[in-house]
Amino acid sequence: MAKIVGVMASERIVAGLVEGSQVVGPVRTYPEPGSESEGLYGVPADEIGALVRKQIELVTGGTAVEAVGIGFAGIIRDGHVEESPNLQQVKGYYLQGAIGSAFQRVLVLNDADAMAAGIAATRGKLESLVRVWTLGDGIGYEGVWEGGHMVVTLDPKEKFCGCGGVGHLEGIMGHAAMRRRFLDMEPDEVFAEAKTGDARCAAFVRLWHRALAAATATSVHLDGPGKFYLTGPNARFVDVERLNIDLHDMVRMSPLQGSLFEVVPTSDEIAIVGAAVSADRARFSL
Ligand SMILES: [Zn+2]
Numbered sequence: 001m002a003k004i005v006g007v008m009a010s011e012r013i014v015a016g017l018v019e020g021s022q023v024v025g026p027v028r029t030y031p032e033p034g035s036e037s038e039g040l041y042g043v044p045a046d047e048i049g050a051l052v053r054k055q056i057e058l059v060t061g062g063t064a065v066e067a068v069g070i071g072f073a074g075i076i077r078d079g080h081v082e083e084s085p086n087l088q089q090v091k092g093y094y095l096q097g098a099i100g101s102a103f104q105r106v107l108v109l110n111d112a113d114a115m116a117a118g119i120a121a122t123r124g125k126l127e128s129l130v131r132v133w134t135l136g137d138g139i140g141y142e143g144v145w146e147g148g149h150m151v152v153t154l155d156p157k158e159k160f161c162g163c164g165g166v167g168h169l170e171g172i173m174g175h176a177a178m179r180r181r182f183l184d185m186e187p188d189e190v191f192a193e194a195k196t197g198d199a200r201c202a203a204f205v206r207l208w209h210r211a212l213a214a215a216t217a218t219s220v221h222l223d224g225p226g227k228f229y230l231t232g233p234n235a236r237f238v239d240v241e242r243l244n245i246d247l248h249d250m251v252r253m254s255p256l257q258g259s260l261f262e263v264v265p266t267s268d269e270i271a272i273v274g275a276a277v278s279a280d281r282a283r284f285s286l
Contacts, residue, residue: 002066006276010073012039014268015055018276021121023269028055045090049098067105069279071114079108085162086138107279112140118274135234139170152214172211213246225259
C-alpha cells in the first residue's frame with residue numbers, strides 16, 4: 001500500500017506517515033509539545049517552508065514515499081499560498097516549490113479541505129456531501145474559496161476579521177477576531193462569563209452561534225441540507241442544541257430542513273490523513 005506523508009500547517013505544523021486511511025508511526029509536531037514558541041506567527045515564509053520540509057524529512061526518515069500532502073491555512077492555488085489572513089507573511093509564497101524539489105509528488109491544499117477529506121475518509125464514509133466547519137484562529141470551510149469570510153451580518157461595526165472585510169463570519173467566530181473584540185478577556189473567559197450570566201458575554205455567545213447558523217443556512221440554501229461536522233480547537237465552545245434552534249429559525253422551507261451538526265474533536269491524525277488522502281487522489285488525476 002502506498003506510503004504518503006500528510007502535513008497540516010496552520011498555527012503549528014503536524015506531520016505523519018499515512019497508509020490506507022491511518023497514521024502509521026509517530027506524529028511530528030512543530031513547535032514540540034511544551035515549547036514556549038509562538039508557533040508560526042511572524043515566522044518568515046521561507047522559514048515556514050523549511051520547517052515544513054524538515055518535519056516531512058523527520059517523518060520519512062529518508063525512505064521513499066509516493067506523495068506528500070500539505071494542508072495549509074489559506075487560499076491555495078497551484079501550490080501557491082495566494083492569501084493567508086492569519087499568516088499574512090506567507091501571501092504569494094510558492095510552498096509547493098519549497099518542498100517539491102525533494103519529493104516527487106507534492107500537493108498543497110487548503111487546511112479546511114484537508115480536514116474535510118480526513119473526516120470523509122475516517123468518519124463520513126456514508127455521506128455523499130461532507131461539509132466541515134473548522135473553528136480555530138480562523139474559520140475554515142471546505143471549498144476553493146474562503147467560506148470563513150462569508151458575510152453573515154450587515155452591521156458596519158462588525159469589522160474584526162483579519163482580512164479587513166466587514167460583516168464576516170470569521171470576524172465574529174475566529175479566535176483572533178474574538179481577542180480583537182474583547183481586548184480585556186480571552187475567548188475562554190468570554191464563554192465562561194456568558195454561562196455565569198454576564199450580559200455582554202452572553203450576547204456575544206448568542207451572536208457567535210447565530211453567525212455559524214447563518215453561514216450554515218447559506219450553505220443549505222445553496223447546496224441542500226445534510227450533515228455539518230464541526231471541528232477545530234474552538235468546536236468545544238459550540239452548544240449544538242442552540243445551533244440547531246438558530247439554524248431552524250433561518251431555514252424554514254421543509255425540503256431544506258433536517259440538517260444535523262456533529263462535533264468532531266480536533267485530531268492531528270484526521271488532519272494528517274486528510275492531507276495524505278488528498279495527495280493520494282491527486283496522484284492519479286495528474
Ligand atoms: Zn474576512
